[in-house]
Every structure is written in C-alpha cells, then in structure tokens.
Amino acid sequence: MSTGQLPVKLPKEEEGNGDPTIPATILVASDREGCQRLKDVLNKEDATTMVMVMPTLLTGNNKQCEEDAKPHLPNLPRMDPRLLMAVRNGDSMALHHLLDNHSEAHPHYIVHMDDGSVPPPRTDMAEEGLDHRACGSITRIMAVPPPPATTEVSKEDADDRCSSYTDGTTLEGLPAYVADVDDGTDPENINKKPIPGFAPSQGSPLDGVTCCERDSALHVVAACGDSEEYLACARIVYSKARHLLNATNKRDETPLHCAAKAGNVGMVSCLVELAKSEDRGAERVRDLLRKINKFNETVLHGAIRNDNKMLVEKLMREDPELVCLPNPRDGTAPLYLAISLRRWHIVFGSELLLASFKQSSYAGPFRRNVFHLAVSRGAALKELLEFCRRESLPFVHLLRQPDQCGCTPLYTAASVDRLDKSFSSMVIRFMIRHLGPRRCILRHMTTEGPTKLLMEAEESALYQPGPHASYPIHMAATRGLKGVLTVLDKFPGCATLSDGSGKTFLHKAVEWRKYDIVAFVCQNNPRFASVLNVQDVDGNTALHLAVYIEDQPIFNCLFENRQVRLDLTNRHGLTVLALAALNLEERTFNFRSNPQAIIFKTLLIVDAPDSDTRFNDDDDTNSDIIDNQEINERMKAEEEKLSRDITTGTQVMGIVSVLVATVTFAAAFALPGGYRADDHTNAGTPTLAGSYAFDALIISIALAFICGLLATSSLLYYGVPMVDFSIRFKYFNASMHLLQSSVKSLSVAFALGLYLAMFPVAHQATITVCVIVSIGLLYGNVEIRQTIMVMKTVSARIGFQGALQLNARTLRLHYAIIKAIFNKFWSFVLIFGLPAIRKINPPK
The missing domain is CATH 1.25.40.20 (Ankyrin repeat-containing domain)
Known part of the structure; x- marks a missing residue:
C-alpha cells in the first residue's frame, strides 16, 4: 500500500544571527498504537507541554486520518495574550513582571501519523528536511550538545547534558539528536543520533507577534500611545530585545513607522533616542528613518497621513533628506502626498514645500508632479505658483513635463x-x-x-x-x-x-x-x-459629425451659419445630405419626429447637394460604403428589437385606452346639472341640454370614448403575429395618435364638466381650473415644436422671405407645419367648432 508524502522542513539556525537555542524533545508516533502510547507518555508530562499533530496524506484503509488532520507548520510564535494586554494598555509593571518571571519553554512534541509501512527516520533525512516517519514506534528528537569526540552518547550522558541546560543557559549552534524507540523498549534506554542543523526556538515572549499584522511587542506599544507609561514599556521591551527596534511587520514597517502613523510624537522621540544610544547612533537613526515599507513610504509619509505638522517638522530636523525618499520611480514624494490629502497647513506652513523643491522631490504616481495634482485642488494651485515666484524656485520645467x-x-x-x-x-x-x-x-x-x-x-x-x-x-x-x-x-x-x-x-x-x-x-x-469647414483625416466637417451623431440642436446651430458649406464630401464621397439619407436607410422604421428624419427634411428643403456615389451601384467605393448584406442584417435585428420594445409599450397603452373608454362611458350617463323630472315635457333629459358648453361636453365625451375604443382595436391588430410587421407598425402609430386624442378629449370634458357645475357659484376657481387644463394640453406637442425649429433654421439659412415663398422646396415645410398642427388639434376643432356652428345656424 502506497502512502503520500509531505515534505517537512526542520528549522535551521541562520549563520551569524546569534539566535540562542534551548534543550527540546520531539516525540514522533506512527500508527494508532504508537499514537496511543504517545498519549500515555504525554499524560505524564507537564500540563504546559505543546503538542503539534502533523498528519500525512493517506490512502486505502486510513482515509479517515486524512480528513481528521491537516499539515500546518508555524512560522513565528503567537504573542502571549498577557504580553499583548500589557503593551496595549501601557502597563509597565505588568510587562516587567511578565518578562522577569518568564521560564524557559518545555519540550515540544510532534505527533506524526502514518500507516507504519516506511522505515524509521534517518539522519540525512532530517538534515535535508524530508518527511520523517516511524514504523509502529515513537521517535524522540532532542536538542542537546553531543560529546566532542563521539557521534553517539549513552542515556546517562544525554540526561546529564540535558539537565545542565535547564537553568536558562542558552546553546548556540547545537545539533539535535534522533532516537528510535521500538515496541517494548524503554524510551530512556536508547542511543541518540545527531540531526545537524536543527535549532529549536528561544521561547521568549518578546519573540511572539500578533496574528494578523505580525506586529512585535515594540510595534504595538509604539502605535498605542506616547504617555510616560507607554514610553516606559517601550524602554523595557528594548532593553530585553534590542533587535525589535529594526524589526518589521507584515507591511515591512518598523515600530517607528507605527508611531509616526499614529501621530505619537513622544514615542517617535523615544525610539530615535534609543537608536542614538547604540553604536554608530547617527547612522542607525538615519537608516531607521529612511526605512521604506511595503508601500514605498517612510516615517515622514506616516506623519503626513496623520496630519501632524509637529511630527513632520521633527522628522525633517532629524534628517532633511527624508523629503527625497522614496525614489521618484518607486513611490510618491512626501510633498505630493501632502497635496493629495489636502494637508495645507503642512504644505504651506512648514519647511516641506521649500525643502522638496530644493531637493527636486515633487513626483507622484504615473510620472506626475505636484502641478498635475494641484489643478484639481482648488486654490492650492494659485498659492503654489505664488510661493514658487516669491522664493524664486525653478518650476517652469514642471509645467512642460508630461505624465505617463x-x-x-x-x-x-x-x-x-x-x-x-x-x-x-x-x-x-x-x-x-x-x-x-x-x-x-x-x-x-x-x-x-x-x-x-x-x-x-x-x-x-x-x-x-x-x-x-x-x-x-x-x-x-x-x-x-x-x-x-x-x-x-x-x-x-x-x-x-x-x-x-x-x-x-x-x-x-x-x-x-x-x-x-x-x-x-x-x-x-x-x-x-x-x-467651420475644416475636414479631418476622414474628410468629415463638423456638420458631417453633427449629422452622424444625429444631434438636432447642434446641427441647427451649424446649419444656420451660411459660411458652413453643404457641398463638401468626406473620404467616402458623401455630402451631409447623403450621410443623412444613409442614416435613414439603415433604419427600417422611423418616427417623423426623430432627429435623423428632421435633419434629412431640413436638408431637402434647402435643396442641399447630394452625393453621386450614393446611387452608383457599380462604384467600388460605394460598395465599400454600403454593404447591402450588412444593412439587411442590421435592419432585421433592428426590426426584432423594435418589435420587442413596442410589444412592451402596447401593454401600458392597452391599459390606458381601456381605462379612458371606461371612464368616458360612465361620464356619459352622469352629466352635470341632473335630469328633468317625470312631469316635465322632456322627462329624463339633462337640464343643461342646449347650452354651448353642454354641447361641447357631449362631443368631447364621445370623441374620448370612440378614440379610446379605436386605439384598443388597433393594439389588438398589432398583437397578431401573422400580420407583417410593417402593417402592424402602422396600426401601432394609429393607436398612439388615437390614444393621444382620446386623453386630450377627456381632459377637455373634465374642464367643461367643472365649468357647468361650478361656474355659477365659483367663478374664479372655475376659470383657474380651465387655465390649468389648457396649459396641460400643450404638453406632448413635440412635433409642432420641432417643425417650428425647422422653420427657424431654414429661415436663417435662406432668409425669412425665402422661407415664406411657395415653391417646390418650401411646400414640404408648409405641409409639415399644417400636418403637425392638424394631428395635434383636430379633436379641439370638432369639440368647439361643431357647437359654434350649431349656435350660428340653429336647427329649425
């Protein structure tokens, strides 16, 4: 049965780092029986013994072991919670007590599970960091110094040497020993074989780091405060572990970075003084201040982010060249960062601005400089320019410097x-x-x-x-x-x-x-x-582009200027009229009020020159411009999209048309003024019948009802899928116009009904309602407005008198105006015109 193997790296001591080592014992068990024996051994040990389980990937009958355990190798020890609490709260007494009473770590035990099908571990495997297994046994690995002249020691010698190092004495460069304990063998009656390169950890609480940011104790205390208690804690930690002053966390930040980011001026001063107290103090301080973190920022950047002007000035006094870091190609200059964060009292109230310009340090990301940034920072640009002129600083070359x-x-x-x-x-x-x-x-x-x-x-x-x-x-x-x-x-x-x-x-x-x-x-x-008539590389003028994007206001503005030429052709040989016609040809259906239709109509009225290539089917250039197959596919796709959109719109229109027809049907039998009594000659008839307003009310109700029903019927025809879409589209247009007329007639009926019911007793209120309804009826007359705009545009191009003349060109315009007015107001003509005719020529 084969078993998977996971490489296990044994920790090795780096050369020259001076890290101390202590005695340690590692017990490795293989199968279930060995694990049980190891449990029995561990139960006899001290309760503080650390146990780590390192399973391997198994197959066959031991698959449950694979699910129960996963390999995990720690990189750095976790910080003691008591230590973290002490440094975060600035409790120097608790910190001092914890460090003084700390005892050395107990032996570490590693339980290694396997099926026992492989031989015991070898010394060369331990040295190479390979997987260590023991076949049905417990393996003990001890970090104890060997005798000078032998590679194997007896049990008594090993025990004596182990006991000699339990008083806290450190060992450096000592190899570990491995021993195989077979079944039935006393684990103490064994010989130990050395494992070169194995050095257990020191076990000091100050070696621990936080779980997320990997901060040391000095990082934590530096970021938490700068009162006397926190400063005392920092000095205690430094006295026990001086190397932590230069240690970095997950973000490559030193404790000085953390203090600067938190704005702890007193803590920064304390850390700087501690660095000065070491050998080559000035050099240590300089290296510490210029340390760059993972984001290419120094402690000066942290002070700027904290908006602490006092701290910025202190750091610049310690090292004036901090404004030059980092390299412009690698990160953001402190001045650029201050302007981007709008720290104006730091920029203009400290020596940062002057020192940065003297050191030519004003670069930011993407090769930008401070002037690229200042243009979007309000009045900062004006102050920056005035400062440069006042101090005679060289800045003109920065105004010509391009970014990335x-x-x-x-x-x-x-x-x-x-x-x-x-x-x-x-x-x-x-x-x-x-x-x-x-x-x-x-x-x-x-x-x-x-x-x-x-x-x-x-x-x-x-x-x-x-x-x-x-x-x-x-x-x-x-x-x-x-x-x-x-x-x-x-x-x-x-x-x-x-x-x-x-x-x-x-x-x-x-x-x-x-x-x-x-x-x-x-x-x-x-x-x-x-x-006005400049052509680009494609031969398009500004008017060509206005026609292409179908923007009617911009087109009208250019078209009204008589210096704008209409006969220029682009690279494809298209004039503005040909381009407008091409926009219409690419669309299957067009509303007459759409911008492209209005633009095309305007060009036709002034008789704009057309393009010869647009109608030449034999021209190769034209075949490149208008690909019939592509246009057909585009028209088909547009037809399908338009059909879906209109189908969605018809659902709302159908509801509105039915609702209008229902309301008008009910209004026809609930007329204002009541009905005559039964003893009257015309019993049951409306009492207000015969008046002009009443006749107009009846006609408006009738038009609203009939137009609503016709709109509903047209929508029903549109919903029949077997009918050609062009026919369905005509029904849709008809239903839209009928529905507009129906709604307008219903609005007029509402105003007339209120007039008949309330005018005798509330004159002002009735007139106000009628005015409001009249203004509301002007809404939705976009076609009339666009036609008037076309009239204005054409008049500006050919003159007002030329626009009023009746000829082949202007007849299109006059017909469009009359048609637009009739489509919008024909119902009003019937509502108010027929009762007026009846009054003028009463029936005999």
Whole structure:
C-alpha cells in the first residue's frame, strides 16, 4: 500500500544571527498504537507541554486520518495574550513582571501519523528536511550538545547534558539528536543520533507577534500611545530585545513607522533616542528613518497621513533628506502626498514645500508632479505658483513635463476646468442653452481657474501636444465653454490646431455634444470662419459629425451659419445630405419626429447637394460604403428589437385606452346639472341640454370614448403575429395618435364638466381650473415644436422671405407645419367648432 508524502522542513539556525537555542524533545508516533502510547507518555508530562499533530496524506484503509488532520507548520510564535494586554494598555509593571518571571519553554512534541509501512527516520533525512516517519514506534528528537569526540552518547550522558541546560543557559549552534524507540523498549534506554542543523526556538515572549499584522511587542506599544507609561514599556521591551527596534511587520514597517502613523510624537522621540544610544547612533537613526515599507513610504509619509505638522517638522530636523525618499520611480514624494490629502497647513506652513523643491522631490504616481495634482485642488494651485515666484524656485520645467499618458499640467487643467455648481452658473448655463452665448452673457462668465493660471505661467504649454497628438484646446472643448473661452480669448490661433486625426476643437465639441461651444463658434465671428469647414483625416466637417451623431440642436446651430458649406464630401464621397439619407436607410422604421428624419427634411428643403456615389451601384467605393448584406442584417435585428420594445409599450397603452373608454362611458350617463323630472315635457333629459358648453361636453365625451375604443382595436391588430410587421407598425402609430386624442378629449370634458357645475357659484376657481387644463394640453406637442425649429433654421439659412415663398422646396415645410398642427388639434376643432356652428345656424 502506497502512502503520500509531505515534505517537512526542520528549522535551521541562520549563520551569524546569534539566535540562542534551548534543550527540546520531539516525540514522533506512527500508527494508532504508537499514537496511543504517545498519549500515555504525554499524560505524564507537564500540563504546559505543546503538542503539534502533523498528519500525512493517506490512502486505502486510513482515509479517515486524512480528513481528521491537516499539515500546518508555524512560522513565528503567537504573542502571549498577557504580553499583548500589557503593551496595549501601557502597563509597565505588568510587562516587567511578565518578562522577569518568564521560564524557559518545555519540550515540544510532534505527533506524526502514518500507516507504519516506511522505515524509521534517518539522519540525512532530517538534515535535508524530508518527511520523517516511524514504523509502529515513537521517535524522540532532542536538542542537546553531543560529546566532542563521539557521534553517539549513552542515556546517562544525554540526561546529564540535558539537565545542565535547564537553568536558562542558552546553546548556540547545537545539533539535535534522533532516537528510535521500538515496541517494548524503554524510551530512556536508547542511543541518540545527531540531526545537524536543527535549532529549536528561544521561547521568549518578546519573540511572539500578533496574528494578523505580525506586529512585535515594540510595534504595538509604539502605535498605542506616547504617555510616560507607554514610553516606559517601550524602554523595557528594548532593553530585553534590542533587535525589535529594526524589526518589521507584515507591511515591512518598523515600530517607528507605527508611531509616526499614529501621530505619537513622544514615542517617535523615544525610539530615535534609543537608536542614538547604540553604536554608530547617527547612522542607525538615519537608516531607521529612511526605512521604506511595503508601500514605498517612510516615517515622514506616516506623519503626513496623520496630519501632524509637529511630527513632520521633527522628522525633517532629524534628517532633511527624508523629503527625497522614496525614489521618484518607486513611490510618491512626501510633498505630493501632502497635496493629495489636502494637508495645507503642512504644505504651506512648514519647511516641506521649500525643502522638496530644493531637493527636486515633487513626483507622484504615473510620472506626475505636484502641478498635475494641484489643478484639481482648488486654490492650492494659485498659492503654489505664488510661493514658487516669491522664493524664486525653478518650476517652469514642471509645467512642460508630461505624465505617463503624455498630459502636461495645463492639459490636465483643461480637463477639469468648468463652471462651478453655483446658482449664478446655473443661470448662465440656462441662458446659453436657450438664448445662445450672447456677448452680454459671456461677459458674466468667469474665466478664473487652473487653465488661466497655468496658461499665464507658461504660454508655450498651449502648443505642446498631449495624448493622441491633441492640444489643451481639444481637451477643453470636451469639457465645456469656460476652458475654450479662456484659451481663445488670448490665443485665438489655437482654434486652428488639429490633433492626430485632423480634428479641430470644433470637431471635438460636436463629438461630445457641447452645444454652447458650437453656438459660440457659429456667431458669425470672423476669427472662427476658417474652422467651420475644416475636414479631418476622414474628410468629415463638423456638420458631417453633427449629422452622424444625429444631434438636432447642434446641427441647427451649424446649419444656420451660411459660411458652413453643404457641398463638401468626406473620404467616402458623401455630402451631409447623403450621410443623412444613409442614416435613414439603415433604419427600417422611423418616427417623423426623430432627429435623423428632421435633419434629412431640413436638408431637402434647402435643396442641399447630394452625393453621386450614393446611387452608383457599380462604384467600388460605394460598395465599400454600403454593404447591402450588412444593412439587411442590421435592419432585421433592428426590426426584432423594435418589435420587442413596442410589444412592451402596447401593454401600458392597452391599459390606458381601456381605462379612458371606461371612464368616458360612465361620464356619459352622469352629466352635470341632473335630469328633468317625470312631469316635465322632456322627462329624463339633462337640464343643461342646449347650452354651448353642454354641447361641447357631449362631443368631447364621445370623441374620448370612440378614440379610446379605436386605439384598443388597433393594439389588438398589432398583437397578431401573422400580420407583417410593417402593417402592424402602422396600426401601432394609429393607436398612439388615437390614444393621444382620446386623453386630450377627456381632459377637455373634465374642464367643461367643472365649468357647468361650478361656474355659477365659483367663478374664479372655475376659470383657474380651465387655465390649468389648457396649459396641460400643450404638453406632448413635440412635433409642432420641432417643425417650428425647422422653420427657424431654414429661415436663417435662406432668409425669412425665402422661407415664406411657395415653391417646390418650401411646400414640404408648409405641409409639415399644417400636418403637425392638424394631428395635434383636430379633436379641439370638432369639440368647439361643431357647437359654434350649431349656435350660428340653429336647427329649425
């Protein structure tokens, strides 16, 4: 039967470290019988004996052993809870008592389980750190010094030598001994064989560390406080274990790191004084202060993170060159860290800023410097620039220094410089959006910000390219109008700069849908006339991009400027009209109010030039542009997606249409004013019948009911899957218009009903309700608004008189306006028109 083996590394003493060793005994048992015998032996030992079980991976009949035990080898001993409590609470008396009364550790026992199918351990196996097994026996390993001239000793000699070291005397460089104890043999009547390289642990409480952070006792006391009690504890620990002053924890931090991070100024002073008291004290202090932890930070970084100005100044007095650490390629400079954490009283209130610039230590991650960071820290950039000028510090080269991505500080400033979120800024945004960027509005815009500050400090940085060969003006155009105004106000020549793809800042503004920038450029300003028709490497102008992204407000803004040419073609030979037509061809179904449809209609009205290649099927270029198979697949996928979306919408529309029909049906038989009595000539008829308002109420109720039923019927037709989708789509459009008319008619009926019931007794309330309902009826008239915008855009392009002329071009516009008005208000014509006709021509 084969058994798996796990390598077991026996601890070896490092050369020259001076770690002491003590006598130890290790008992190794194999099978169940041996384990039971070992238990009997352990029961006779002292209760403080430590037992460690080290099982092996077994197969066959002993699989239960594999589940019951897992291998585990400790690296460092755990800290004594009494010691941890003493150092954390700063209890120097308890700490002193614990260390003075500490006794040496008892022998360590290791129980090794096996099936007994392998031979006993050998000396060479112990030396090589291989798996040690004993076949049905107990093996004892003892760390005792051997006689000088022999490799085997008798039981009496071994016992004498073991007893000579129980008084606390330490042993250095002593080999261990292994002995095999067979069944029926007295474990004491054996010979011991040496195991070279085995040295048990010292067993001092100060050798223990915490379980998570692996902190020593000095780490703990350094981080917990700096009162006299804690300082006394630190001195006690140092007196017992001086090497702990330079020991590191899991984060490669010394006790001085922990004290600095906690802001314990007194503890830092104490640890520094302890280091100075050693041989070569100045060198020890310097090495301790410059120790770099796992995160490439020194104790100065910890003091900055704690926001302790006093501690920062003390550390810099001890070692002024701390500001240079770590290396700029490895970590973050202390000054960069202080600015990133907004520790302004440390940056501008201590010697950190001046010392860092004198030592050229201002680097951060990704090869950035402090100016890259200061642009996003409010007023810090202005103070930093003023300080550098006042102290005559060299800083201009930092403004031209690119980071890892190629961004200079000015390029970074352009990416963050925008209007704040104050109320005045919100008003300016609203006015620019709806009134355009007029001069009176732009004068109230503040240009103060990081872009202006860095631009005044180093003007040439505006012409230094950044990522993708773009310039700060391109980055500013992607963020808002403020940065563009700041740059172009003093350097209008930046407007013609092109990036690696041939795009100007106007192309970028269109791509990022920055309407305010486009409106500012299109104000017929002669300075920007050369930018309006610039083509990128693909031949696209700003108007091409506006058509491509289907942004109607930006398109209208560019289209209204008569200097924008409509006949330019891009690399594929497409004009703006051809590109707009291509957008429509790639869509199976389009609502007439969609931006792409409005853009295409606007270009048709002004008779924009078309592209010849769009209709040439034999042209190779056209075949590359329009892949019919790809378009068909895209149209099919779009049809399926549109069908799913509309199906979801019809569920809500069906509920609304049925609800409107139900309400109007009930309203028809609950008219205001009541009914005539039975003794009247027209018994059972409404008492208000014959008045203009009552007739309008009846017509509105009837229209709401009929339109609701027709909308429901159209939705039923749409739900039939065997009908072609194009036909179903027409039914859906019809149901949507009918439902809108039904809801509007119901709103009118509500207002007329209140008028008839309340006007005789509450005039003002009735009029208020009617006004509110009238305003609400204007909601949802997007088509009319878009048609008016088209009229305005066309008038700006061809003139108002030209737009009013009746010709083949303008008839499309006039027809669109009349159609939009009729679709939205035809029900109002019937509701208020028919009763008026009846009043004018009463029936005879």
